Amino acid sequence: MAVDPNLKSELQKQGIFVMPVEFLYNWSRKSSLWPIQFGLACCAIEMIAAAAARHDMARFGAEVFRASPRQADLMIVSGTVTKKMAPQVVRLYNQMPEPKYVIAMGACAISGGPFKDGYNVLKGVDRYIPVDIHIPGCPPRPEALLHALMTLQEKISKQHLNEVSWYDKNAPSEFPVPQYGAHDLEPPANPKVWEPPKK
Amino acid sequence: MIPPLEQVREMLSAGAAKSSLLVEREEAVAVAQFLKTDPQLQLDFCSCVTAVDYIKQDCIEVVYHLYSVALKHGPVALKVRAPRALEQCRMPSLTPVWRGCEYQEREAFDLYGVKFDGHPDLRRILMWDEFVDHPMRKDYVPPMDYEWEPTPHAETLARAKQTGGTVPASALEAKK
Numbered sequence A: 001m002a003v004d005p006n007l008k009s010e011l012q013k014q015g016i017f018v019m020p021v022e023f024l025y026n027w028s029r030k031s032s033l034w035p036i037q038f039g040l041a042c043c044a045i046e047m048i049a050a051a052a053a054r055h056d057m058a059r060f061g062a063e064v065f066r067a068s069p070r071q072a073d074l075m076i077v078s079g080t081v082t083k084k085m086a087p088q089v090v091r092l093y094n095q096m097p098e099p100k101y102v103i104a105m106g107a108c109a110i111s112g113g114p115f116k117d118g119y120n121v122l123k124g125v126d127r128y129i130p131v132d133i134h135i136p137g138c139p140p141r142p143e144a145l146l147h148a149l150m151t152l153q154e155k156i157s158k159q160h161l162n163e164v165s166w167y168d169k170n171a172p173s174e175f176p177v178p179q180y181g182a183h184d185l186e187p188p189a190n191p192k193v194w195e196p197p198k199k
Numbered sequence B: 001m002i003p004p005l006e007q008v009r010e011m012l013s014a015g016a017a018k019s020s021l022l023v024e025r026e027e028a029v030a031v032a033q034f035l036k037t038d039p040q041l042q043l044d045f046c047s048c049v050t051a052v053d054y055i056k057q058d059c060i061e062v063v064y065h066l067y068s069v070a071l072k073h074g075p076v077a078l079k080v081r082a083p084r085a086l087e088q089c090r091m092p093s094l095t096p097v098w099r100g101c102e103y104q105e106r107e108a109f110d111l112y113g114v115k116f117d118g119h120p121d122l123r124r125i126l127m128w129d130e131f132v133d134h135p136m137r138k139d140y141v142p143p144m145d146y147e148w149e150p151t152p153h154a155e156t157l158a159r160a161k162q163t164g165g166t167v168p169a170s171a172l173e174a175k176k
């Protein structure tokens, strides 16, 4: 920041606040993250608990769960993504306007979790869409979700307007929706966002 | 041939609960009707339909768990067997007898490949329509799409060694 801190504080005393546009932009985005309202399994119950009275996600400005992807900034993938559900998850993600973020909540959403050897379980939602924050746990406590939210806010406040992907014409904003195949989803993963773990 | 139903009644009412009946496919509907309507049995509620894959005996067995709400007894397990081969794996649907069997017979069809003749709406219920396998059959091979962890189970251990703790490259290719 180019402003001299002393000058800044002097100006502040006069009621003049000096800050980069970027700060204001990021601050307003991170302070009102609207998650899309959908839950996939048991983790969703913890997400609901995080939003309800005791844990009160409203303290972080993320209490307005939207029933439409068009109004949401944040997708909390809370629960087991079955292969039958995966195309719908990707489609919802595609329908969200930029800038958008994804939190993969729980062992299931990040890797398949306890159902990893299941024939109908997607082994991690990051096979199809880019994930910003992974929360381990089965299920993660509401505190863990709040921590993830704070981590995401930190990440947002560090973004630079001239680098963010949604102003980049070449960055993908739509991700291919997998098709139902005869034995598995086709393709089984999106190579642009995911590659098999190295040994 | 319909089995001596009088005998069935005696047997079931003697030790009404925890009994099981293995019937031929052709007789299943007649027996089911009898079990439901007989005044001493009145097995009017089918609580569960499931299936078992007896791969060694080469048959798939569909099991119906029956209770009587009116007389408060049960369960009686009604079992029907069909050959494993997909074309011959069919049996009469008992949905016309117990309406509640509809979804559960669809599940048995989806996961075990049993075709129920006379079922009002026999479609897959859990897997997608384009899916061709029947995953609960013991010879089903799931797609190799993740890194297997070595566990004490011989089969899993073999797969873990085969994949070497990584996801095979084929996991990324579209299979036709």
Ligand code: SF4
Pocket: A041, A042, A043, A044, A078, A079, A080, A105, A106, A107, A108, A109, A113, A114, A137, A138, A139, A140
């Ligand atoms: S991670 Fe655990 S709690 Fe969360 S959806 Fe999976 S099984 Fe349920």
